[in-house]
Amino acid sequence: MKRKVFVVMPITITLVMALLIPVSFVTTTTARAGQVPFGTATSPDIPISHRDRVYTADQWSNTVTVTDPVDNKLLGVIRLGETTPANLSPLYSGQVLVHGMGFSPDHRTLLVVSIGSNSVAFIDTATNAVKHITYVGRSPHEAFYTPDGKEVWVTVRGENYVSVLDGTSYQEKMRITVPNGPGMTIFSPDGKYGYVCSSFTPETDVITVADHKIVGRVTQASPFCPNIAATPDGKQVWFTLKDTGKTEVFDAHPPFSILKTLDTGPITNHINIVHNAHGTFAYITIGGLNEVKVFRTDNFAQVATILVGALPHGIWPSGDGTRIYTGLENGDSLVAINTLTNKVLGTSPIGQACQAITYVPNAVPSSAGTQGLTSLGIAEQATHLSLVPRENGKPAQLKSGQQAPTSVSLFDQGQVQVLQAAVTGLAPKHSYVLALSSDPNGNGTLEPLEAFTTNQAGAAIVNTVGPIRQVVQGQENMTRRYLVIVPGTVQQQSAPVQVQAP
Structure with missing residues (x-):
């Protein structure tokens, strides 16, 4: 009798991490409240409530998990696509590799980037309905709204440009050429600059929002930057380097000098900034160590190490800075952390392989906000x-x-x-x-x-x-x-x- 041989056909998938950004209607009276990216150091905090939502981008289940942060309760998922092998069909029309996210300045639109289908989905936070899908260039990674809500900048990591979408029509209006492999854009709190790091080229570019011109270049210690954040006082920009396990900080103003390089650990993933009663802090997910590390922004001292579980990836603070949430890419969980004690408060289930996460204060102005949500299903x-x-x-x-x-x-x-x-x-x-x-x-x-x-x-x-x-x-x-x-x-x-x- 011949022995049966088991064969696995490997499918190599280039992981492109993506953070999403918000789509919002354009207004000149957008409230400047809460934490970054749309809050400043003097903006009023937004207390945690049942109107808030935490969203995770789930890469392998092609879902967005929706959680109520008050009691860390799973509400359901927004299903943007199917799993493998259904999504391999030539007739498949859903999204593939749901990866990045963000939200609009008015907190009414969630933005979700899918790297495999080259798309940016605009989702109504009140109804969980997809309002529009814009298709961009190869392998978009991150997208974010400008603070005035007029534009959405999408980093097209598989190419060499930032796709600038109109914040109202969702259509591409222009492209900003940058070095190959732009990874993510974040904006200065005053809306003057967009900071674009790279995942393939060791360079972060500083671009003026008003005229889309590159006015500064910051040398990265290594090429692979997946994530970038600006402090609410407008003084610093922090970015992570996944390939070398480092985090760098540079001056947010000309000449954009490097201020500090930190050895943070293998598979350094995402970073975000928290401003609370104790000061301003950078929270960094270290995937290879299953930790979140916390650093002061004034003297760069590490003040905490929080063990959270398998492969923490995306991270985002609540509107009052008293909590921060991280998604476990290999742990299928959303982890809530008290930023005043740096202790884990609890966990809740999410979809498969969380990449990005965002916390949207006042996402649901009225009603339960559970329309259109489904159960995790096989994603559990x-x-x-x-x-x-x-x-x-x-x-x-x-x-x-x-x-x-x-x-x-x-x-x-x-x-x-x-x-x-x-x-x-x-x-x-x-x-x-x-x-x-x-x-x-x-x-x-x-x-x-x-x-x-x-x-x-x-x-x-x-x-x-x-x-x-x-x-x-x-x-x-x-x-x-x-x-x-x-x-x-x-x-x-x-x-x-x-x-x-x-």
């Missing part, structure tokens, strides 16, 4: 594993409180799953293979799933697709296999360096 189903170092030919025993260097989530799409591994603890800039072994210690013949190269911090985000959960759990009469990471290539591998934890 995920299997979570971890990989640990291999020592003496066996999985290492972690000490109490020690975290596994690699977290793995298997996001159910039906009969297949999207595997996502947040890998850390490896040699920088080296080639590795994620594979399956029939032996729990990683011995014997390996079946490669996906090849990858670590970044300068010895980390990587690795994706593949297949019926992997059934295999690693020994279901459906399949011979059980175990996930391992080995140095080398698909054609030639060495002994495993990380193996699936028992």
Whole structure:
């Protein structure tokens, strides 16, 4: 009898992170209240209420999760697309890889970027209905409204420009040419400058909002910047570098000098600014360490480290700065943090692989605001594993409180799953293979799933697709296999360096 061979067809997906921005109607009397991006250091705070909403962009389920922040209650999801393999059909018309988000200055429009379908969806916050979808260039990553609500700037990361949309008609009005791979735009609180970092080129550009001219260039310590934030006093701009695990700060005014470079940790993801009774602070999600790190903006001192769970990604404060929320990309959870104590208040479920998050005060002026929402459905189903170092030919025993260097989530799409591994603890800039072994210690013949190269911090985000959960759990009469990471290539591998934890 011939032995059946299980084969996983890997699908490499370039992750493009996106933060969304708001679409709002144009008005000259927009209230300047709450936290950044539309509040200033002197703006009145907006107390947390049941009219507020927290939104997450869920990449693999192609949903937007909607949460009431008062009691961290899941209200439902806005379904923008289908899961794999339905979204592979040539007749498919939904959105793919829901990734970034933001909101309008009047808090009435949610903006959602889908990187796989090159779209920006404009959603009514009161009814959860899609008002319009604008299609832009290849792989848009982030989008944000100018503080006056007249324009939406979309960073088209797969190309070399910012697509400027009209804030009322939602149509593209012009393009601003920038270095290849613009990652995100954030604006100065006074609306004078747009700061555009890059994910492919080590340069952040400063652009005047009035005439769309580049007036400053800031050298990034490395090319991959996914996220950027401005302080409400208008003095500083902070941006993260995912490839090197650093965060940089520069002067928000000419000559836009670098003020500080911080070593924050592997898979440094998003950053946001909180102003509360204790001062002004930068909150940074460190995906490879499962932490949120907190720094003062006056002296750059780190004041807190908050353990939150697997692969924190997007982060956004409440309208009064007393809470901040982060989405766990590999943990399927929204985490609420008290910013006065820097303690976790609670968690609630969200869709698959949260990328961006935004908190919209007064998003629902009246009614329950649950129209059009559906249940999580299959998006609730995920299997979570971890990989640990291999020592003496066996999985290492972690000490109490020690975290596994690699977290793995298997996001159910039906009969297949999207595997996502947040890998850390490896040699920088080296080639590795994620594979399956029939032996729990990683011995014997390996079946490669996906090849990858670590970044300068010895980390990587690795994706593949297949019926992997059934295999690693020994279901459906399949011979059980175990996930391992080995140095080398698909054609030639060495002994495993990380193996699936028992």
